[in-house]
Amino acid sequence: xxxxxxEGLTKRFAGKPPAVAVDNLSLEIEPGEFIVLLGxxxxxxxxxxxxxxxxxxxxxxxxxxxxxxxxxxxGKVNLPPNKRRIGxxxxxxxxxxxxxxxxxxxxxxxxxxxxxxxARTRIEEAAELVDCAALxxxxxxxxxxxxxxxxxxxxxxxxxxxxxxxxxxxxxxxxRLRDQVRAQLHELHARLGFTAVFVTHxxxxxxxxxxxxxxxxxxxxxxxxxPERVFEEPATEYVAGFxxxxxxxxxxxxxxxxxxxxxxxxxxxxxxxxxxxxxxxxVPRSHSEVSARLRPDDLQLCPAEEKPPAHSVGLPxxxxxxxxxxxxxxxxxxxxGSRLHAQAPLTGKPWARSLSRGQRVTxxxxxxxxxxxxxxxxxTAGHTPTAAVGA
Amino acid sequence: MAAPAVPAPSPTTTPPHxxxxxxxxxxxxxxxxxxxGALAFLAAIGYLVIAPLVGLQRLAFEDDARGYxxxxxxxxxxxxxxxxxxMALGSLVIALVxxxxxxxxxxxxxxxxxxxxxxxxxxxxxxxxxxxxGWAFLFSPRxxxxxxALRNLPWWDHLDEGPVDIYTLPWIVLITGFGLTAFVYxxxxxxxxxxxxxxxxxxxxxxxxPAGVFFRVTxxxxxxxxxxxxxxxxxxxxxxxxxxxxxxxNNGVNVLTTDMYVAVSQSPVDYGRAAAIGSPLLLxxxxxxxxxxxxxxxxxxxxxxxxxxxxxxxxxxWVAVTGILLYGLVALxxxxxxxxxxxxxxxxxxxxxxxxxxxDNFRRVFQESGITDAIVNSLVTSVISVAIALPLGFIAxxxxxKGRRFRIIRAAVDxxxxxxxxxxxxxxxAGFLLTYSREPFILYGTRTVIVLVYVTLMLxxxxxxxxxxxxxxGDTYLEASRTSxxxxxxxxxxxxxxxxxxxxxxxxxxxxxxLTHEFTASLLVRxxxxxxxxxxxxxxxxxxSYPLVAAIALVMTLVxxxxxxxxxxxxxxxxxxKL
Numbered sequence: 015x016x017x018x019x020x021e022g023l024t025k026r027f028a029g030k031p032p033a034v035a036v037d038n039l040s041l042e043i044e045p046g047e048f049i050v051l052l053g054x055x056x057x058x059x060x061x062x063x064x065x066x067x068x069x070x071x072x073x074x075x076x077x078x079x080x081x082x083x084x085x086x087x088x089g090k091v092n093l094p095p096n097k098r099r100i101g102x103x104x105x106x107x108x109x110x111x112x113x114x115x116x117x118x119x120x121x122x123x124x125x126x127x128x129x130x131x132x133a134r135t136r137i138e139e140a141a142e143l144v145d146c147a148a149l150x151x152x153x154x155x156x157x158x159x160x161x162x163x164x165x166x167x168x169x170x171x172x173x174x175x176x177x178x179x180x181x182x183x184x185x186x187x188x189x190r191l192r193d194q195v196r197a198q199l200h201e202l203h204a205r206l207g208f209t210a211v212f213v214t215h216x217x218x219x220x221x222x223x224x225x226x227x228x229x230x231x232x233x234x235x236x237x238x239x240x241p242e243r244v245f246e247e248p249a250t251e252y253v254a255g256f257x258x259x260x261x262x263x264x265x266x267x268x269x270x271x272x273x274x275x276x277x278x279x280x281x282x283x284x285x286x287x288x289x290x291x292x293x294x295x296x297v298p299r300s301h302s303e304v305s306a307r308l309r310p311d312d313l314q315l316c317p318a319e320e321k322p323p324a325h326s327v328g329l330p331x332x333x334x335x336x337x338x339x340x341x342x343x344x345x346x347x348x349x350x351g352s353r354l355h356a357q358a359p360l361t362g363k364p365w366a367r368s369l370s371r372g373q374r375v376t377x378x379x380x381x382x383x384x385x386x387x388x389x390x391x392x393x394t395a396g397h398t399p400t401a402a403v404g405a
Numbered sequence: 406m407a408a409p410a411v412p413a414p415s416p417t418t419t420p421p422h423x424x425x426x427x428x429x430x431x432x433x434x435x436x437x438x439x440x441x442g443a444l445a446f447l448a449a450i451g452y453l454v455i456a457p458l459v460g461l462q463r464l465a466f467e468d469d470a471r472g473y474x475x476x477x478x479x480x481x482x483x484x485x486x487x488x489x490x491x492m493a494l495g496s497l498v499i500a501l502v503x504x505x506x507x508x509x510x511x512x513x514x515x516x517x518x519x520x521x522x523x524x525x526x527x528x529x530x531x532x533x534x535x536x537x538x539g540w541a542f543l544f545s546p547r548x549x550x551x552x553x554a555l556r557n558l559p560w561w562d563h564l565d566e567g568p569v570d571i572y573t574l575p576w577i578v579l580i581t582g583f584g585l586t587a588f589v590y591x592x593x594x595x596x597x598x599x600x601x602x603x604x605x606x607x608x609x610x611x612x613x614x615p616a617g618v619f620f621r622v623t624x625x626x627x628x629x630x631x632x633x634x635x636x637x638x639x640x641x642x643x644x645x646x647x648x649x650x651x652x653x654x655n656n657g658v659n660v661l662t663t664d665m666y667v668a669v670s671q672s673p674v675d676y677g678r679a680a681a682i683g684s685p686l687l688l689x690x691x692x693x694x695x696x697x698x699x700x701x702x703x704x705x706x707x708x709x710x711x712x713x714x715x716x717x718x719x720x721x722x723w724v725a726v727t728g729i730l731l732y733g734l735v736a737l738x739x740x741x742x743x744x745x746x747x748x749x750x751x752x753x754x755x756x757x758x759x760x761x762x763x764x765d766n767f768r769r770v771f772q773e774s775g776i777t778d779a780i781v782n783s784l785v786t787s788v789i790s791v792a793i794a795l796p797l798g799f800i801a802x803x804x805x806x807k808g809r810r811f812r813i814i815r816a817a818v819d820x821x822x823x824x825x826x827x828x829x830x831x832x833x834x835a836g837f838l839l840t841y842s843r844e845p846f847i848l849y850g851t852r853t854v855i856v857l858v859y860v861t862l863m864l865x866x867x868x869x870x871x872x873x874x875x876x877x878x879g880d881t882y883l884e885a886s887r888t889s890x891x892x893x894x895x896x897x898x899x900x901x902x903x904x905x906x907x908x909x910x911x912x913x914x915x916x917x918x919x920l921t922h923e924f925t926a927s928l929l930v931r932x933x934x935x936x937x938x939x940x941x942x943x944x945x946x947x948x949x950s951y952p953l954v955a956a957i958a959l960v961m962t963l964v965x966x967x968x969x970x971x972x973x974x975x976x977x978x979x980x981x982x983k984l
Contacts, residue, residue: 067888095887102888108881112903121899125890173890 018043018066018177018209023075023085025061025233035061036072037233046207050224052214054256058233059213063179066211067102068095079176096125101170102179105186107162109154115141115165116150122173140168143202160191167199171208180212184219196222217257221245229253251307251391259307259385261354263329265295267302274329274350275303292327297386297394304394306384313356315345315366315375322378331377336369345369347377443814446800447821453861454821457836458687458828461680464839472677473684476668481659486685489660492578492649493642499582500638504589505631507732509619510725511590512597518726524733525590530969531741532922533584533647534939535958538946539740540580541652542747542955544571550743553755572656581648583736585638592634596627636693637826643686644829646925651946661686662831662925669835669929676839683832690827698819741962748955766956776957779941784964786852786937787920790859791913797860798867798912803897805868806875826865833858834929841930850932858926863916870915874908875901914972918965938964 018041025036036058043049051059064070066077068084071092077085079100084093101122109118119140123133141147144164154162163183170178183199184192200223203210214220220227221241228235229244229252237249248254255262264275271290297304306327314322315331322328331347331354338344343358343366356377358366369375386394465472476482507525514521528536543551546566555561561568569576600623608622646662654663661682668679747753749762770776801822808815825833837858841848848854882904886896902909924939931940942957 067884069884069887094892095884096890096892098888099890100888102885104881104885106881108885110882110885110900110904121886121891122889125892125895169885169889179888 017045017080018211019076019078020062020066021076023062023065023072023077025058025065025070025072034233036065038074039233039235041228041235041238043209043211046209048203048210048212048223048225050212050214050220050227051230052217052220052224052227052256053230054215057230059215059230060181061233062230063181063211063213066177067100067179068093068098099173099176100179101173101175101177102181103163103166103170103183105182107154107159107166107186109157109162109166109169111154114151114153115146115157118154118165119150119169119172122169122175126173128173136172140172141165143171143206144168144198159187160195163187163191163195164198167195167202171202171206174208176209178208178210180210180214182213182215185214185216192219199223229256247393248307248385249393251305251387251393254307254385254387259309261308261310261313263306263308263349263352263354263384265291265304265306270294272304274352291329292381295327295381295386301386301388301394303389304386306379306386308354308379308384310344310355311342311357311359312379312383313354314378315347315356315358315369316378317365318374318376320376322376323380325382326378326380327384328376328378331375333369333371333373333375335371336366338367343367343369347375349377440811440814443804443808443811443818446804447814447817450797450801450818450821450864453857454824454864457833457840460840461676461683461832461836464677465680465684467677470681472675472679472681475675475678476681485659485661485664488574488658489643489662489685491574492581492645492660493639495575495578496582496585496642496645497635497639499579500585500589500642501631501635503582503586503732504634504638505593505627507586507590507729508593508597510722510728511594513722513725514729515721515726521726521729521733522594524729524737526587527733528584528736529587530918530962530965531737532924532939532958532961532965534651534922534924534942535744535962536584536740537580537648537651538942538951538954538958539742539744541571542743542753542951543739544569544576546570546572548753548755550746550755550757551739572652572658574653574658577648577652577658580652581642581645584645584648585641586732586736588641589634589638592630592637593627596630596634597623599630600626633697636697640690640693640827640829643689644831644925646829646831651943662829665831665835666929669838676835679835683829683835686829687832690829690832691824694820694823694827698816698823741959744955744958744962746955747952748959750952753951753955766952767960769953770956770960775936776941779936779938780960780964782852782855782935783921783937783939786855786859787917789852790856790863790920791916793856793860794863794867794916795871795909795913797864798871801864801868802872802875805872822864822868824865825862830862830923830925831929833861834926837861837926838930849930850935852935854930855927855935855937858930859920859923862923862926863920866916866919867912870912871905871908874905874912878904911972914968918968918972921961921964921968 020039020041023036023039024034026032026034039058039062041049051062053059061070065072065085072085072087074087075085076083076087076089079098082093082099083089083091084098085091109115110121113121116137120133120137123136128136137150138147141150144167146161146164146168149157149161149165154165157165163186166183170180184195187195196219203223212220212223221244224241226238227241227244228238230236231252237244237253239249244253245257248257248259251262265272266275268290271293272295273290295304295306316322318330329349331349334346334348334353336343336345339357342360345356345358345366347354347356354377358369360367388394504525511522511525531539541549543549546552546569549569549571552567552569555568556564571577571580604626605618605622608618613621644662645660646666649658649660649663650666653659654667665679665682668675668682746757748766749764750758751761751763751765801818804811804815804818805822808818837854838849840846841854841857848857878901882900883896886900891899921938923937924943927937928940928943931937936944938957938961942954942961945954945957
């Protein structure tokens, strides 16, 4: 098991202008920890992973795995992948089609000169772990996608590497299989306790698997924290948007209260005076302009004539579209030029089922379930986290 | 499912980074090893390809460029240049039109007749010398079979010879054009294959007529392929040697390649003049290769488009079927038929006499030691050359694909490897003859020099086919191997080579075919005692032993067909599309 340390890692790709894929990134990973790198495509998460594997040549920085310095750009050390004690699971599985499952899983053992008899038992153990013991003598082309990915998993783990790298391993699977393999992976990690770095753009995968999440933006880590804290207290507006707080409501201080900043007008501050919608928000006095971020299930709807409860922000809204979603309705409303998405529960309140385009409603949310970000996208102080208000 | 209850590690204070281990002299040397290896490789193929060309030019510039003045002060030079350009352009036009039509037709075949797609490629299988002699048997003014038949028509029955004279420029151009058609067909077919069917369907659904789809969507998408294929055909047309030599040489139709051959094969041998004559071809070839490297510098042209394969969307067309069959009849069946008839006859006359058919000519082919020696030579040198060219091509392709660290070496390898495709074989033949007839390598008259020139000519094919195989393989299999702890050597032997096996087999078989055909360069470097099939055929042609020529041509065709058959069965029927 290993203590992984990344220091000041920078990787630029040639071009005009050169693209900085990883920007002075530092990260420490505890032994046995499962780290998830989360971010949209192009944020540098895969490049970071490939630098860990030795598949890219970084421009600056250092990486050590345990007591082994595998990268030190200034000291001109950059060990090739085969000199690093790692395992890797690829998005496309990358099972060699000319080898049987047994030979695929056994390959990392052969390269590390594990004696034949020992390798044999370890191959079988690894296959057992991922429920592929019956497939050992088949060729990859004879396996289903889920089986292939489980074999790839077994291959990545077979040599008991210090560090296992996962490059979006679940994204080629269909939704149902993805959940299965994800659960299996989680269980395996709990049992074996390997150190892992897992790259994904899927927030539910990240929340489910990670001991800690690193949310990346433009080659940097925007927030590094446990899944619970990332989910409940996204540090920046970017993280909030990525982790599911998709509703954004720009607000301007107006006298003692707050008014909606018109989303349509580019000059929100100057003209476009609108009505004060709330007296007070848990935001320090120094801020005159914030945006509130909300999850769809924290935005409530009620008939226009009803008054929202106390300690909440009520907004006049117009329904754009309403879709049936099983236990809830997915409703898109406009509030002062902003499009918001509400998940209106249907249990006990069948009112939401009858919503139709053009209908006027009141959208409201409890003041303390929203998170407020300043103009730079940083979370404002003064917010005390509470459990999400259930619907 | 609950999130794992792992406490957030408190922010650790970072201890200073461990000092990097000091690089020892050994590790430093090992770091430079790949670069040295790449340099050594570059030096080897550089010498192979460039030394003969440099040797020729040095002679041409000796004594105040005497070679150049001898070549270009000659009153016939202007005429030769005109003929060369006319032949290249004329055959290019024929090949582009025919090749594009055939490629379109191949997409419009009814499913039952899909196999006909192979037909336009087959003329490549027939050795050029065999095809040209076949045409001569058909359209020679007096004894040509078809000429004799045409003279039975009422409006030509007063003629003693003709109406066609195969030994004149227009007919040489036409035959050359037929030969190039297969190449254009291959390029354009591959282009059709790379067009995503959904692009075509999108145009149809958007309301375009079939003609509108073809001209507004299909043809613009094919433009890069047409330009590239056109340039290749132009280069091949300029370097065309067999047709002009066998048909035009004795009738005053001279092109640069035949002039060059005459300069080094008839006494007094004048290498300087020959080199100077070849210079326009050399310069044009280098220009085209450079142009192609600059314009199509990346390997994106090898990347196949995602989505569904091309379907023309049109219904099967009987025009297409008729066109392909007609082409097959004219370009393949007629010349081969003529060869069969002549080879079975005791002598060549305008009349076909089935009663007099005999196998004597084939018996003689296998009895005369000169001919059997040539056949053995062809097979041995071809196999050895393939065995050498494949590993060279593998190294070159690996370097082109992964050698991003060695920018300059890589660019040089890229250029050198493409040169034998741009520069006519006759120039290489002359260069090799010159370079290996003197110190430090006196190899004239040996099989070795034939192998060397064959390897050189095959470098582009060996490299390009393996390169496209590697590109198709992608990086992930290799990365999976590296991260599994395998070094570069094990990755190559256990992952890359096994996965490339179909590509290797296909490339090997294709090169075997091209080499057993080889005539041009062989004719220049051969010695009277060291012949190959093509050159011995030419000698008998020059002697006028036509039935024997026909028999040798058929044996050559048979040998190549076996090669093609093996190639197709190991590498699939689309092997030619990987060119």
